[in-house]
Amino acid sequence: QKEVEQDPGPLSVPEGAIVSLNCTYSNSAFQYFMWYRQYSRKGPELLMYTYSSGNKEDGRFTAQVDKSSKYISLFIRDSQPSDSATYLCAMSERPNNAGNMLTFGGGTRLMVKP
């Protein structure tokens, strides 16, 4: 079993829909949770960064973390065709000086149709 699980999709939605993307994880030491967006043949771009449990909102994006369930979500409101990309969740452990290795999910491919 992988440390971080993510449905690969593809997820196809109409323009304007609310999109829900999710990841589950098994390592209870994860404290920092991120969502990256990756367009084809490009590097991942940091979208959201959260610490511990709770919600964080930034424009059309909302990230939720439920550490008790080991479950994180990313919601995209009013989805646009330009949101079509692969969305990667990533996590790292407690603060330390040994390094900040990220553990990624496999990514969910999202397609928003006009």
Next chain:
Amino acid sequence: DAGVTQSPTHLIKTRGQQVTLRCSPKSGHDTVSWYQQALGQGPQFIFQYYEEEERQRGNFPDRFSGHQFPNYSSELNVNALLLGDSALYLCASSQGIRTNEKLFFGSGTQLSVL
């Protein structure tokens, strides 16, 4: 403000050859990490460099080695290439090495091993 830059963008090698990939971190960043992303998968951590030393290493063989220079730029070297080394190689930089430092990725080097 230049982001993370990687060179070359594409590379084709044959089995058994050696390859060197290069990365310049984002301005103000002093820590460089390398990730391997196979097609359809999430990035996997290779290693991280800080103060010109390898600080943390993922589950990759010794064929993968690296270096960080005084100007914080970095190289990834892979010896005795295998077909399975074909992937997108991503460089990420951060300011500092603590777990809560945000990572920013370059666009990657696409390596094809024939």
